[in-house]
Amino acid sequence: MAITVVGSVALDTIETPFGAQDDVLGGAASYFSMAASLYTGVNLVAVVGGDFPDRYRAYFAERHINQDGMRTVEGETFRWGGRYHLDMNTRDTLFTKLGVFADFDPVLPEQFRRSPITFLANIQPQLQLNVLKQTQSRLRALDTMNLWIDTARETLEQVIRGVDLVLIAEEEARDFVKTPNLRAAARAILALGPRTLVVKQGSYGALLFGADGSFFAAPAYPLEDVRDPTGAGDAFAGGFLGYLASRIEAAGDLTPADYRRALIHGNIMGSFACEEFGLECVHTLTPERIAARYDEFVRFTHFEGSWHE
Amino acid sequence: MAITVVGSVALDTIETPFGAQDDVLGGAASYFSMAASLYTGVNLVAVVGGDFPDRYRAYFAERHINQDGMRTVEGETFRWGGRYHLDMNTRDTLFTKLGVFADFDPVLPEQFRRSPITFLANIQPQLQLNVLKQTQSRLRALDTMNLWIDTARETLEQVIRGVDLVLIAEEEARDFVKTPNLRAAARAILALGPRTLVVKQGSYGALLFGADGSFFAAPAYPLEDVRDPTGAGDAFAGGFLGYLASRIEAAGDLTPADYRRALIHGNIMGSFACEEFGLECVHTLTPERIAARYDEFVRFTHFEGSWHE
Numbered sequence: 001m002a003i004t005v006v007g008s009v010a011l012d013t014i015e016t017p018f019g020a021q022d023d024v025l026g027g028a029a030s031y032f033s034m035a036a037s038l039y040t041g042v043n044l045v046a047v048v049g050g051d052f053p054d055r056y057r058a059y060f061a062e063r064h065i066n067q068d069g070m071r072t073v074e075g076e077t078f079r080w081g082g083r084y085h086l087d088m089n090t091r092d093t094l095f096t097k098l099g100v101f102a103d104f105d106p107v108l109p110e111q112f113r114r115s116p117i118t119f120l121a122n123i124q125p126q127l128q129l130n131v132l133k134q135t136q137s138r139l140r141a142l143d144t145m146n147l148w149i150d151t152a153r154e155t156l157e158q159v160i161r162g163v164d165l166v167l168i169a170e171e172e173a174r175d176f177v178k179t180p181n182l183r184a185a186a187r188a189i190l191a192l193g194p195r196t197l198v199v200k201q202g203s204y205g206a207l208l209f210g211a212d213g214s215f216f217a218a219p220a221y222p223l224e225d226v227r228d229p230t231g232a233g234d235a236f237a238g239g240f241l242g243y244l245a246s247r248i249e250a251a252g253d254l255t256p257a258d259y260r261r262a263l264i265h266g267n268i269m270g271s272f273a274c275e276e277f278g279l280e281c282v283h284t285l286t287p288e289r290i291a292a293r294y295d296e297f298v299r300f301t302h303f304e305g306s307w308h309e
Numbered sequence: 310m311a312i313t314v315v316g317s318v319a320l321d322t323i324e325t326p327f328g329a330q331d332d333v334l335g336g337a338a339s340y341f342s343m344a345a346s347l348y349t350g351v352n353l354v355a356v357v358g359g360d361f362p363d364r365y366r367a368y369f370a371e372r373h374i375n376q377d378g379m380r381t382v383e384g385e386t387f388r389w390g391g392r393y394h395l396d397m398n399t400r401d402t403l404f405t406k407l408g409v410f411a412d413f414d415p416v417l418p419e420q421f422r423r424s425p426i427t428f429l430a431n432i433q434p435q436l437q438l439n440v441l442k443q444t445q446s447r448l449r450a451l452d453t454m455n456l457w458i459d460t461a462r463e464t465l466e467q468v469i470r471g472v473d474l475v476l477i478a479e480e481e482a483r484d485f486v487k488t489p490n491l492r493a494a495a496r497a498i499l500a501l502g503p504r505t506l507v508v509k510q511g512s513y514g515a516l517l518f519g520a521d522g523s524f525f526a527a528p529a530y531p532l533e534d535v536r537d538p539t540g541a542g543d544a545f546a547g548g549f550l551g552y553l554a555s556r557i558e559a560a561g562d563l564t565p566a567d568y569r570r571a572l573i574h575g576n577i578m579g580s581f582a583c584e585e586f587g588l589e590c591v592h593t594l595t596p597e598r599i600a601a602r603y604d605e606f607v608r609f610t611h612f613e614g615s616w617h618e
Contacts, residue, residue, distance in 0.1 A: 087489035180396035183533045204513040205528065215609045217528035219514065224492045260612040298614045300524045303569040305607045 002040035002245035004112045005032050006131050007121025007234075008101060009046040009070065012278065013081035016088065016228055024278035025056045026080060028121035028143070031231035034282045035238025035269040036119075037063035038290060040245035043112040045069035045131075049077040049100045059283060068109050075100040088226045089203070108134045116248045117141065119241055120163070121234065124148065125155035132162045139244065139254075141165040143237055149176050157192065165196040167237050173199055182207070196259065198240065198266070200233050208263050216260050219301060221271035221293065232273040235282055239269030268293045311349035311554035313421045314341050315440050316430025316543075317410060318355040318365075318379065321587060322390035325397065325537055333587035334365045335389060337430035337452070340540035343591045344547025344578040345428075346372035347599060349554035352421045354378035354440075358386040358409045368592060377418050384409040397535045398512070417443045425557045426450065428550055429472070430543065433457065434464040441471045448553065448563075450474040452546055458485050466501065474505040476546050482508055491516070505568065507549060507575070509542050517572050525569050528610060530580035530602065537586045541579040544591055548578030577602045 012026030033042045043066045050072060060067055076099035084091045106127055118137040120128040122145045132140060140163045148156050149172060156176075160166055166189055170182065177185040186197050186209040197209040205220040243265040247258045268290055275281045321335030342351045352375045361381060369376055385408035393400045415436055427446040429437040431454045441449060449472045457465050458481060465485075469475055475498055479491065486494040495506050495518040506518040514529040552574040556567045577599055584590045 089489070180398070181533065181535065183531050201513065204510065205526075207528075207531070215531060216612070217514075217531070217609055218612070219516075219526035219528055222492050222516070222524060222526070224490065226490065257613050264612060298612075300526055301610060301612075302614075303525070303527070303573060303607075303610075304566050305611075 002042075002115055002249055003036050003117045003119060003241060004043040004045060004069075004108065004115045004135065004137070005029050005036070005119045005121055006045040006106045006108075006127075007032065007119075007123055008078055009044075009048050009052070010078040010080050010101070011052075012230060013079070013094070014228055014230055014277065015081075015083040015094075017084065017086050018227055019277065021277055023053075023079075025059060026231060026278060027078065028123075028231070028234040030056075030279060031234035031273060031282070032119060032121055032238040033060065033065050034063060034279055035235040035273070036242030036245070037065050037238075038269075038282075038285060038287065039239070039242030039265070040249065042066065042242075043069055043109075043115060045106050045108060045112065047071045047073060047100050047104045049073065049075045052077045059279070066112075069107075069112055073100050073103075077101075082230065084229070088229055091229075106131050117241055117245050119143075119237060120159070121237070122148075125152045125159045128159045129155060129162070132159065139164050139241075139248075141167060141237075141241060143167045143233070144172065145169075146172055146175060160189065161193045163194055165198065166194045167198045167200065167233075167240070169233060170199050170201045173197075198263065200236055200266075200270075202229075202232070206236070206263050206266055208259060210256075210259075214256065216263060218260075218263050218267055218297070220267055221297070222300075223271055223274055226274045228277045229274045230278065232270040235273035236266040236270035240266035242269075264294060264297050265290070268297070311351075311424055311558055312345050312426045312428060312550060313352040313354060313378075313417065313424045313444065313446070314338050314345070314428045314430055315354040315415045315417075315436075316341065316428075316432055317387055317413075318353075318357050318361070319387040319389050319410070320361075321539060322388070322403070323537055323539055323587065324390075324392040324403075325586075326393065326395050327536055328586070330586055332362075332388075334368060335540060335587060336387060337432075337540070337543040339365075339588060340543035340582060340591070341428060341430055341547040341550075342369065342374050343372060343588055344544040344582070345551030345554070346374050346547075347578075347591075347594060347596065348548070348551030348574070349558065351375065351551075352378055352418075352424060354415050354417060354421065356380045356382060356409050356413045358382065358384045361386045368588070375421075378416075378421055382409050382412075386410075391539065393538070397538055415440050426550055426554050428452075428546060429468070430546070431457075434461045434468045437468045438464060438471070441468065448473050448550075448557075450476060450546075450550060452476045452542070453481065454478075455481055455484060469498065470502045472503055474507065475503045476507045476509065476542075476549070478542060479508050479510045482506075507572065509545055509575075509579075511538075511541070515545070515572050515575055517568060519565075519568075523565065525572060527569075527572050527576055527606070529576055530606065531609075532580055532583055535583045538583045539587065541582040544582035545575040545579035549575035551578075573603060573606050574599070577606070
């Protein structure tokens with residue numbers, strides 16, 4: 001199995017100017033798994049409560065997501081509630097009920113430890129560090145958030161030193177390095193050890209920085225209807241790493257061109273995640289629709305290499 | 310002569326976290342002219358006071374910018390003062406002294422009226438409308454700002470109906486159409502008549518929308534040192550329209566590929582404008598440095614058209 005992901009599986013309550021829904025399947029690991037499963041096999045490591053609905057287990061099963069690492073314990077599933085403002089770019093958190101997630105202590109089943117890629121979704125850096133010690137993956141990647149930059153900076157720095165790839169939102173990269181200049185922030189993060197840095201810019205796309213000084217930039221897909229941006233960054237990570245996993249399976253190794261295409265797939269999955277409530281759009285996605293959107297990306301980003309003719 | 314530009318020539322006082330300077334050459338038409346002059350001949354229509362320094366006339370003359378339409382009248386040149394915050398993305402206007410610019414009544418010299426491109430830089434929409442009546446250009450373009458969207462909306466709409474191309478900052482496009490969705494904003498602006506819309510996104514790059522439904526997106530150049538973003542949008546317009554003018558001169562007509570490459574040249578000139586105080590960087594620029602940066606754009610944006618190999 002190609003990717004192991006460790007992170008949150010949650011039940012989200014989401015309000016947007018276009019509607020509201022209670023207890024939809026959410027959490028970083030859910031979005032990541034559903035997106036990555038369109039490219040490769042996924043091992044999910046998470047914890048849920050006794051109240052976790054069977055229909056969401058069926059979502060994962062339909063996509064052949066391995067749930068052997070998803071523990072069900074007594075108590076309530078992690079719940080999050082958020083309300084989006086009219087511009088859909090800003091949101092308020094209405095509530096966070098950690099439930100059984102408060103005691104999450106991820107243990108990787110033996111057969112998960114050798115998957116080529118492990119993704120440490122946004123959880124407490126100490127837990128990410130514990131998972132790092134359990135895995136023999138060739139490509140170890142992490143995501144994080146402002147909360148950990150503010151409250152667990154040293155541990156976070158330690159995890160970053162231990163991974164090969166960091167995925168981070170633009171403003172978090174600036175905050176972590178304390179510089180307004182993104183290129184300077186990228187250099188400082190890569191100096192800690194990772195070979196690759198992916199900066200997520202939301203509706204502006206994403207950037208890829210290599211420790212070898214390489215750089216690649218891709219704009220976002222121009223969405224007409226943004227119905228719910230929840231989980232877009234996690235779906236982005238699923239598309240990005242899922243595509244890389246599929247390349248490892250097909251070719252045994254990764255080229256710089258693979259990383260560039262992976263960034264496009266990240267943008268593609270991020271865009272699909274925004275088009276429907278919760279995971280709905282990613283859930284119904286087909287390889288044909290991904291391929292069609294990839295072709296659109298080619299068409300709307302390419303220009304002639306020579307400017308003289 | 311290929312481009313006629315009508316707009317402000319000013320003396321700027323700029324404070325940034327990295328230094329401050331008084332009375333540097335500024336104004337939209339100055340930045341536009343200096344940038345466009347690297348690609349084509351430029352006719353400048355503006356007004357300055359008796360205090361306008363000869364050394365700035367020499368700047369224009371060095372670049373063969375035709376100053377026959379720049380009137381010098383009794384009084385003071387337009388002065389603007391601004392202070393940038395640490396992140397360089399936000400600034401406060403410290404003062405605006407319109408001086409002789411308050412009575413600007415642009416009259417195009419006869420030989421300027423048939424230039425293939427006319428650019429109405431950001432000035433009062435009524436003045437833009439007056440200029441439109443004087444020109445026979447095949448490509449008429451305008452820029453604008455929030456002030457006119459708020460105070461002269463109807464006249465602005467009238468000018469937009471009369472031009473072929475609109476250049477506008479992202480947040481202004483949203484404000485003008487009153488929608489958070491950029492794609493919807495673009496469609497509404499194009500429905501007024503222009504064939505082409507360019508949306509400037511600052512450090513995120515630029516977008517090109519065609520009335521035929523075509524779309525192109527280009528990320529910005531990743532600057533390590535942003536010393537002064539003043540005039541970057543006007544330099545962008547100069548690179549974009551200057552390149553188009555050079556294509557009209559060379560080929561007699563414009564292709565969709567020309568517009569895409571023009572957007573890259575807009576980003577290039579915008580990036581150079583940010584690298585030094587005032588117009589310094591654009592002033593010392595050479596075609597070789599533009600070509601080298603174009604090649605960098607090709608390298609950091611291109612990816613394989615097929616995602617399967």
